[in-house]
Amino acid sequence: MDTAPTTMALPRRGLRRAVLLVLGMALFLGFVSLGTWQVQRRTWKLDLIERVDQRVHAAPVALPPVDQWPGISAAQHEYLPVVFEGRWLPGKTVVAQAVTELGAGFWVMTALQQDDGTQVLVNRGFVPQEQRAQWLEATPSADGTATVQGLLRMTEPGGGFLRTNDPAQQRWYSRDVAAISSALGLPRAAPFFVDAGLPGTAAASSAASGWPRAGLTVIRFHNSHLVYALTWYGLALMVVVAGWYVARYERRMGARAASRLPTHDEHPPTTP
Numbered sequence: 001m002d003t004a005p006t007t008m009a010l011p012r013r014g015l016r017r018a019v020l021l022v023l024g025m026a027l028f029l030g031f032v033s034l035g036t037w038q039v040q041r042r043t044w045k046l047d048l049i050e051r052v053d054q055r056v057h058a059a060p061v062a063l064p065p066v067d068q069w070p071g072i073s074a075a076q077h078e079y080l081p082v083v084f085e086g087r088w089l090p091g092k093t094v095v096a097q098a099v100t101e102l103g104a105g106f107w108v109m110t111a112l113q114q115d116d117g118t119q120v121l122v123n124r125g126f127v128p129q130e131q132r133a134q135w136l137e138a139t140p141s142a143d144g145t146a147t148v149q150g151l152l153r154m155t156e157p158g159g160g161f162l163r164t165n166d167p168a169q170q171r172w173y174s175r176d177v178a179a180i181s182s183a184l185g186l187p188r189a190a191p192f193f194v195d196a197g198l199p200g201t202a203a204a205s206s207a208a209s210g211w212p213r214a215g216l217t218v219i220r221f222h223n224s225h226l227v228y229a230l231t232w233y234g235l236a237l238m239v240v241v242a243g244w245y246v247a248r249y250e251r252r253m254g255a256r257a258a259s260r261l262p263t264h265d266e267h268p269p270t271t272p
Contacts, residue, residue: 017250024243028236035232042225049223052079056198056219060149066118069191072154079219080152082194084120086112088146090139092119092184096172097160100126100216108135108212109175109193111186112148119186121177121193122148125212135212136170150196151217 060081064072088110095106105128111119127135153175159165160173167183181189197214 013250013253020243020246024239024246028239028243031232031236031239035229035236038225038229038232042223042229045223045225048075051075052219055080056151063114063120063152063190063194066116072152072192074154077152077192078154079217081149081198082152083147083149084112084114084194085145085147086114086120087144089113089119092186093136093138094170094172094180094184095127095132095135096175096180098126100218102126102213102216103128105129106132106135107175109172109180111181111184111189112146118188118190119181120148120190121175121180121186122150123153123175123193123195123214125196125214126216127211127213131211148194148196150194150198150214153193153195153217155191155193 060083063084092111108124155177156174163173195217
């Protein structure tokens with residue numbers, strides 16, 4: 001009876017068990033950590049949504065002063081209702097691609113200069129595709145002071161999905177404040193832009209003011225953290241189930257190997 005292969009397999013089986021145990025524990029702890037992180041992110045996102053909802057329905061306030069611009073963040077300032085005054089700058093307009101409830105078209109982005117010499121990009125509203133050239137060439141009146149009331153928005157750097165902004169060709173797929181300000185030659189531009197009009201005012205203002213249509217801002221937050229959390233916790237549970245099956249299999253294999261070992265009273269046969 002040859003017991004050498006069985007005896008030699010025992011250390012290898014023990015090493016394999018140790019590797020599987022470490023790997024399983026690492027996967028389990030990793031998946032649980034990711035699930036817990038998503039739960040924490042969901043709590044943060046729900047709190048943000050509640051704060052933004054309260055912020056949007058508040059009375060408009062003055063724009064943050066220049067010394068506060070470096071500290072402006074989405075969590076604290078996104079969708080903040082603001083009101084400010086200035087003069088429209090002739091020749092300082094771009095149009096950025098947009099898709100709204102009115103269809104596909106463009107946002108008309110024009111620079112407004114304040115009395116302190118700073119400039120703020122204002123999304124004056126939506127125009128249909130056939131009006132692109134018209135609004136690019138339009139020169140806003142520089143006479144008098146314009147008052148803008150709207151929502152403070154954060155910059156949208158880079159471009160759109162699989163599309164990069166092309167300033168040289170006047171093709172903008174996102175409202176990238178830094179790039180637009182550079183293309184328009186605005187030396188003291190704010191790091192944010194303002195959507196003119198408040199949500200829900202587009203229908204009321206359309207008949208009176210025509211194009212551009214303001215008040216089309218859609219306030220939406222992507223919140224799939226609960227789905228992600230359940231996915232990670234589900235994977236952690238699958239690791240536990242898989243570990244149980246592997247452990248049961250290893251016990252069976254160990255029992256079979258032990259049954260093949262000779263007892264103390266048995267001696268392997270000798271060959272003459």
